[in-house]
Amino acid sequence: xxxxxxxxxxxxTIAIAQRxxxxxxxxxxxxxxxxxxxVETEAYLHQRDPASHAFRGKTxxxxxxxxxxxxxxxxxxxxxxxxxNVVTAPxxxxxxxxxxxxxxxxxxxxxxxxxxxESVGQLCNGPGKLAKALNLNLADNGKPLWRGPLRILRxxxxxxxxxxxxxxxxxxxxxxxxxxxxxxxxxxxxxSSSHVSRTL
DNA sequence: TGCCTGATTGCCT
DNA sequence: GGCAATCAGGCAA
Numbered sequence: 630x631x632x633x634x635x636x637x638x639x640x641x642t643i644a645i646a647q648r649x650x651x652x653x654x655x656x657x658x659x660x661x662x663x664x665x666x667x668v669e670t671e672a673y674l675h676q677r678d679p680a681s682h683a684f685r686g687k688t689x690x691x692x693x694x695x696x697x698x699x700x701x702x703x704x705x706x707x708x709x710x711x712x713x714n715v716v717t718a719p720x721x722x723x724x725x726x727x728x729x730x731x732x733x734x735x736x737x738x739x740x741x742x743x744x745x746x747e748s749v750g751q752l753c754n755g756p757g758k759l760a761k762a763l764n765l766n767l768a769d770n771g772k773p774l775w776r777g778p779l780r781i782l783r784x785x786x787x788x789x790x791x792x793x794x795x796x797x798x799x800x801x802x803x804x805x806x807x808x809x810x811x812x813x814x815x816x817x818x819x820x821s822s823s824h825v826s827r828t829l
Numbered sequence: 830t831g832c833c834t835g836a837t838t839g840c841c842t
Numbered sequence: 843g844g845c846a847a848t849c850a851g852g853c854a855a
Contacts, residue, residue: 729836756836
């Protein structure tokens, strides 16, 4: 298992949204390490993106988005769900990448316990689902992702010589579950994956 | 202070 | 496909 370096989080938010595909998200829990392969992401920008939490400026809730890149931005939504994001862009630029789906890799029984669901295909195929499967909540907001109990692992962490996905493997579409900025093509997922929240 | 909405999910028809 | 659950943040007053 090779954790990414801090430099992994430099570049445009859109580039990082694509770079994260094929990488892994690890969380160390009381039931051991829980790991999933990232197969679906969405970019949320600062300006020109009304769907972004950062669009209306910095607040107590979204402050982490405006901090340095490579940290976790976790927020509570709909009174019952958490969503996990990777902060991108330099200080004072409120941008992040929402992780929408994972393919379960390790700690699947722990995921089942946290989710209360058996089917592997239903464990992490949605932003609220994966946060629950990895036992993520507001306590994880602001944590670094290149060291510590919550980390991003390189795409070659599990399969020998596994390379990042080719550009042709990545499908780009509009985002899901928003009411403004619906026309922006800022969602990315791996065409070959059967674990995305939904295709096209 | 009060009202409305939301980067969702799961259950019901 | 429709809709309830459930509550913190954001904005109007």
